[in-house]
Amino acid sequence: MNLILDFPAILERWPLFLDGAWLTLQLALIATLLGGVIGVVGAMGRRSSNAVLSRICTIYVEGIRNTPLLVQIFLVYFGLASLGLKFSAFTVAAAALTINVGAYTTEIIRAGFDAVPRGQIEAAEGLALSRAQIYWNVILWPGIEKVYPALTSQFVLLMLASSVTSQISAEELTAVANYVQSDTYRAFETYILVAIVYVILSLIMRAGFWALGLVIFPRRRRLGTPL
Amino acid sequence: MGGSLNANHLLFLGHGALWTIGLSLIAFAGGGIAAFIIALCRISPNRAVRIVTAGYVQLIQGTPLLVIMFLSYFGLSAIGFSISPLAAAGASLTVYVSAYLGEIWRGCIQAVPKPQWEAAEGLALTKAERMTKVILPQAIRIATPPTVGFMVQIIKNTSLASVVGFVELARAGQIINNSLFEPFLTYSVIAVIYFALCYPISRLSRRLERRSGLPRIKPVTA
Structure with missing residues (x-):
């Protein structure tokens, strides 16, 4: 057996990989933003004194966290289709990833909210802050600051998980790899290259979150030091 | 085409679910052994060993499991090593589990209070004795809840073995869907089966977490 690796044959397709990587980042950013919003709302819902609301949020979180992303993507994809709604693969992929990461974010942010010491909230009440002011200044931002490293890891995992959306033919990085390897018959080189691109993307995201953390947590x- | 979900389909799904469990056990056993070695290498006194394993962990944690799966199945066969879907899926999951579980276990070993390490050294235990008789028994107790929690991740991630044609639960669902063409119903049933597999383990993990809040060994404060 003679093993000949031909990376140049793959590398000359770099514009395709660049497009794929850009789409992967877009998917990750959209799902991070929307998932972050769901996470905050979900965490408030889970802590709510309204039993029905808190129950619904718990069912959402447990349902998503105990089923595979692949199955969730198929459910969203075929669910929307069976309702007669037609969306692009990219939209469906972004929606499925948002629903998925929203549940994990809810759980992480809830832990952050729960970690705010009772005394801080009492002190805020003693200073006659309104409920909204307390939630915003004393619970929301300090709570998120506490779990910021966990959120960063979760969002990087989400970026990696976005590779699964290639299964519904969203044209992100893994789908590009599948296309290139079927075109060139150089599967080994293609997937090695794509793995390296993913490692670079995850380093970029970690650096981005670190910088963002410096901006939003003065x-x-x-x-x-953290809180 | 056509028809409805019947007992034969459910039997086929049950068979797929058994393979999901089987593949999870393979991944947990293989990944567990590798993870243990990685955890020990990550705290090795030898700097080169630490750096190399840290690099390995960073590399695997920065790569999607799906790409590892494609690489081991299509990639290896393209350069002349043909392996079966089961071997490819098992190997990919082992590599994946080793990187994540290895980091979890390293954290657990390092979470054993420092005085315990010092006391073991003070009693003139050898390095091996210190590990097996003092550190690991305590580390295992710390590691149990997160390890059980990670098993849920393993079960869910075996669904990605479907992309290399290994017939576990998700692939069984795709095959049934190809004949029934009832995707929403089929995948709902699949989701329910995954939930039934994972939820009890999630609950167990959380219960263990709460229980371990009360340490049976009082930490020594130096």
């Missing part, structure tokens, strides 16, 4: 920047 106290952390000044003290150099």
Whole structure:
């Protein structure tokens, strides 16, 4: 057996890989933003004194966290189709990833909210802050700051998981790899290259979140330590 | 085409579910052994060993499991090593589990209080004795809840073995859907089966977490 690796044959397709990587990042960013919003709302819902609301949020979180993303993607894809709604593969992929990461984010942010010491909230009440002010200034931002590293990891995992959307033919990085390898018969080189691109993308995302953390948590920047 | 979900289909899904469990066990056993070695290498006194394993962990944690799966099935056969879907899926999941579980276990070993390490050294235990008689028994207790929790991840991730044609639960669902063409119904049933497999383990993990809140060994404060 003679093993000949031909990376140049793959590398000359770099514009395709660049497009795929860009689409992967777009999927990740959309799902991160929307999933983050769902996470905050879901965490407030789970802590709500309204039993029905809190129950619904728990069912959502447990349902998503205990089923595979692949099955969720198929359910969203075929579910929308059976309702007669037609969307592009990209939209369906973004929706499925948002629903998925929303559940994990809910659980992480809830942990952050729960970690805010009772005394802080009492102190805020003693200072006659309104309920909205307390939630915003004392629970929401300090709570998110506490779990920011966990959120970062979750969103990087989401970016990696977006590869699964290639199964409904969203044209992201893994789908590009599948196409290139079927065209060139150089599967090994293609997937090695794509693996390297994913490692680079995850490093970029980690660096991005680190920088964002410095911007949105000025106290952390000044003290150099987490809360 | 056509027809409705009948007992034969459910039997086929049950068969797929058994393979999902089987593949999860293979991944947990193989990945567990590799993860243990990685955890030990990550805290090795040898700097080169630490750096190499840290690099391995970073590399695997930065690559989607799906790409590892494609690489081991299509990639290896393209350069002349043909392997079966089961071997490809098992190997990919083992590599994946080793990187994540290895980091979890490293954290658990390092979470054993420092005085325990020092006391073991003070009693003139050898390195091997210190590990097996003092550190690991305590680390295992710390590691149980997150390890059980990670088993849920393993079960869910075996669904990706469907892309290399291995007939586990998700692939069984796709095959049934190809004949019934009732995708929403079929995948709902699949989702319910996955939930039934995963939810009890999630609950168990959470219960263990709560129980371990009360340490049976009082931490020594130096």
